[in-house]
Amino acid sequence: MTPAIEVRGLRREFRVRQGLFAPPKRVVAVDDVSFAVPAGSVLGVVGESGCGKSTLARLILGLLEPTAGEVAVDGQRLSAMDRRARARLIQPVFQDPFASLNPKRRVRDIVAMPLIAQGDISGAEITRRVAEALERVGLSVDQGTRYPAQLSGGQRQRVAIARALVLRPRIVVCDEPTSALDVSVQAQILNLLAELRRDLGLTYLFISHNLAVVEHIASEVAVMYLGRIVERAESETLFAAPRHPYTRALLASVLTPEPGLGVPDVGLGDIMPDPANIPPGCRFHPRCPVAIARCSTEAPRPATDAAGLVECHLA
Numbered sequence: 001m002t003p004a005i006e007v008r009g010l011r012r013e014f015r016v017r018q019g020l021f022a023p024p025k026r027v028v029a030v031d032d033v034s035f036a037v038p039a040g041s042v043l044g045v046v047g048e049s050g051c052g053k054s055t056l057a058r059l060i061l062g063l064l065e066p067t068a069g070e071v072a073v074d075g076q077r078l079s080a081m082d083r084r085a086r087a088r089l090i091q092p093v094f095q096d097p098f099a100s101l102n103p104k105r106r107v108r109d110i111v112a113m114p115l116i117a118q119g120d121i122s123g124a125e126i127t128r129r130v131a132e133a134l135e136r137v138g139l140s141v142d143q144g145t146r147y148p149a150q151l152s153g154g155q156r157q158r159v160a161i162a163r164a165l166v167l168r169p170r171i172v173v174c175d176e177p178t179s180a181l182d183v184s185v186q187a188q189i190l191n192l193l194a195e196l197r198r199d200l201g202l203t204y205l206f207i208s209h210n211l212a213v214v215e216h217i218a219s220e221v222a223v224m225y226l227g228r229i230v231e232r233a234e235s236e237t238l239f240a241a242p243r244h245p246y247t248r249a250l251l252a253s254v255l256t257p258e259p260g261l262g263v264p265d266v267g268l269g270d271i272m273p274d275p276a277n278i279p280p281g282c283r284f285h286p287r288c289p290v291a292i293a294r295c296s297t298e299a300p301r302p303a304t305d306a307a308g309l310v311e312c313h314l315a
């Protein structure tokens with residue numbers, strides 16, 4: 001079967017200035033990443049802040065051009081699709097619904113925008129589809145007449161989900177969809193996303209720095225470190241028997257959650273990974289508790305087997 005999402009050799013560089021007079025440096029945010037997401041499944045992507053999760057999401061949504069490599073959705077090259085066709089196939093839900101919703105528009109008009117942008121859908125059809133999308137996410141027609149500021153954080157995220165669903169896409173890219181919400185509301189939104197996936201047969205790319213959130217929803221998990229996928233496996237396998245030292249450190253961090261902290265405390269000392277200064281050899285070696293001499297000079301290649309993928313000399 002054609003995968004819902006397929007990326008091959010995907011790479012994205014940025015030029016960044018770290019000081020007013022410093023020469024620009026090259027940051028490789030996504031570095032030669034390849035994977036396929038089967039239709040109807042959920043690929044969870046986890047990793048610390050700055051490892052390239054959102055860059056990967058934006059490349060797959062066509063919001064960023066790759067420096068190299070390719071993205072195909074539903075078997076079609078993203079670069080060969082026009083914007084409207086792409087919008088009918090793949091839609092985003094971002095972290096902060098307040099930033100992604102126009103405060104000057106009513107909820108029903110926000111949800112209608114993707115339909116209006118298609119250009120060939122009648123007013124009556126738009127009204128009907130907006131009502132359908134609001135109902136799907138548990139919002140009333142009355143709430144459709146309000147402005148984003150009049151809603152709670154959870155309700156605003158429901159609006160963003162309704163807007164993502166109104167074109168009936170096959171694929172939804174969720175980038176930290178619950179991270180900006182109160183803990184009590186996070187579970188409601190996660191349950192809603194899981195329910196929508198089941199009822200509508202959607203495929204998700206689901207990004208989170210929180211492994212517990214990903215475990216709840218993902219069929220497969222990819223662990224990112226400084227732009228690379230260092231391990232990928234079925235969710236159950238990854239949580240039961242992590243093979244990469246970084247995955248093990250991330251899993252250990254879930255056992256000591258710091259409420260309100262945006263990034264997990266991975267307990268790997270105070271060397272922070274810097275995408276502008278990627279270490280030679282294995283990029284994880286300065287923090288790796290089990291590194292051997294070879295790790296500081298020779299980069300491990302990804303090894304795949306029936307259980308998935310792992311990129312480590314010791315695996």
Ligand SMILES: Nc1ncnc2c1ncn2[C@@H]1O[C@H](COP(=O)(O)OP(=O)(O)OP(=O)(O)O)[C@@H](O)[C@H]1O
Pocket residue numbers: 014015016027028029047048049050051052053054055056209275276
């Ligand atoms: N538009 C941009 N211009 C320059 N550098 C960028 C840009 N977007 C991302 N980067 C850099 O690329 C790297 C990866 O960023 P990205 O936002 O993809 O990480 P992330 O995993 O989503 O992090 P977070 O968990 O904080 O959201 C970072 O070093 C970031 O500074």
Ligand code: SF4
Pocket residue numbers: 244245246282283284285286288289290291292295300311312313314315
């Ligand atoms: S290759 Fe070496 S440094 Fe990298 S994760 Fe494996 S053991 Fe650690």
Ligand SMILES: [Mg+2]
Pocket residue numbers: 053054055175
């Ligand atoms: Mg991000």
